[in-house]
Amino acid sequence: MPEKYDLHCHSTASDGTLSPTGLVQRAKNNGVTCLSLTDHDTTAGIIEAQTTADKIGIKLIPGVELSANWENKTLHIIGLNIKPASPELSRGIKNLQTTRKERAEKISLKLAKKNIDGALEAVKKLAGKGMITRLHFANFLVSNNHVATQQKAFDKFLGKGKPAFVTTQWPELETTVSWILDSGGIPIVAHPLRYKLSASWMARLLSAFKDMGGEAIEVVTGRSSAEEIYISGKYAKKFGLAGSIGSDFHSPDNVWVELGRLAELPSEIKPVWNLLD
Ligand code: AMP
Ligand code: MN
Ligand code: MN
Ligand code: MN
Numbered sequence: 001m002p003e004k005y006d007l008h009c010h011s012t013a014s015d016g017t018l019s020p021t022g023l024v025q026r027a028k029n030n031g032v033t034c035l036s037l038t039d040h041d042t043t044a045g046i047i048e049a050q051t052t053a054d055k056i057g058i059k060l061i062p063g064v065e066l067s068a069n070w071e072n073k074t075l076h077i078i079g080l081n082i083k084p085a086s087p088e089l090s091r092g093i094k095n096l097q098t099t100r101k102e103r104a105e106k107i108s109l110k111l112a113k114k115n116i117d118g119a120l121e122a123v124k125k126l127a128g129k130g131m132i133t134r135l136h137f138a139n140f141l142v143s144n145n146h147v148a149t150q151q152k153a154f155d156k157f158l159g160k161g162k163p164a165f166v167t168t169q170w171p172e173l174e175t176t177v178s179w180i181l182d183s184g185g186i187p188i189v190a191h192p193l194r195y196k197l198s199a200s201w202m203a204r205l206l207s208a209f210k211d212m213g214g215e216a217i218e219v220v221t222g223r224s225s226a227e228e229i230y231i232s233g234k235y236a237k238k239f240g241l242a243g244s245i246g247s248d249f250h251s252p253d254n255v256w257v258e259l260g261r262l263a264e265l266p267s268e269i270k271p272v273w274n275l276l277d
Contacts, residue, residue, distance in 0.1 A: 008246020013045030043084035079180035086183030222247035243269035
């Protein structure tokens with residue numbers, strides 16, 4: 001039976017709505033044979049996911065999606081097959097948790113200036129023990145009727161340049177990549193086309209990333225068009241990077257993105273799973 005990979009998704013440990021157990025079960029039901037849990041800046045869901053995966057018979061690869069800074073741009077870097085207990089990585093993640101807490105406080109203050117009160121308490125409740133992300137703020141803004149949709153929450157308040165946007169000092173890309181390598185993981189640029197980089201900026205990024213020890217980019221995501229897959233695949237080949245595929249699933253409420261519902265990696269692209277031991 002051919003493997004079916006989904007190497008990017010989120011649980012309640014960050015901004016997903018399914019528990020690690022619920023996520024693994026849903027992946028299994030959808031025919032995924034190899035799943036990576038990649039929560040934002042945390043590995044807290046991995047033990048539970050692994051336990052469930054072992055129980056129901058699906059392969060689980062420990063992962064993380066790290067927020068990083070490169071040339072004043074925020075990037076998301078997947079660490080695939082990391083060891084969560086690795087000292088540098090776990091220290092880095094601990095600091096990221098502080099960064100996210102402080103950022104959430106700042107976002108709440110900015111919302112209060114727009115006469116939107118109670119955001120911090122609300123997102124803390126929504127996130128529970130998990131990492132607070134802007135998606136939690138978006139859900140708070142929707143459920144309190146400040147905006148109609150998540151997208152509008154970003155367009156009106158949370159996106160770059162909007163009133164509740166907080167510039168955040170994420171770790172430098174080179175540092176992020178070194179933590180992943182140090183933990184035995186594979187660094188992957190997540191959703192490379194979402195940063196809206198020109199071709200020349202993309203070239204700068206991917207050659208720098210490769211020089212740092214980066215190994216792959218996501219070529220197929222849950223929302224990639226055929227054209228986007230073609231463009232990302234061309235970048236992978238041009239810069240000697242492997243290709244990954246991952247839905248970036250967050251919630252069953254988003255009917256556009258489903259665990260395991262992914263186009264195939266084009267056959268001329270080196271699959272990132274060939275780099276796994
Ligand atoms: P953060 O890492 O806290 O900045 O939050 C980023 C998360 O917010 C992403 O991982 C997505 O889950 C979500 N997000 C970002 N932009 C949008 C958008 N335009 N619409 C809906 N969700 C978004
Ligand atoms: Mn997210
Ligand atoms: Mn991301
Ligand atoms: Mn993601």
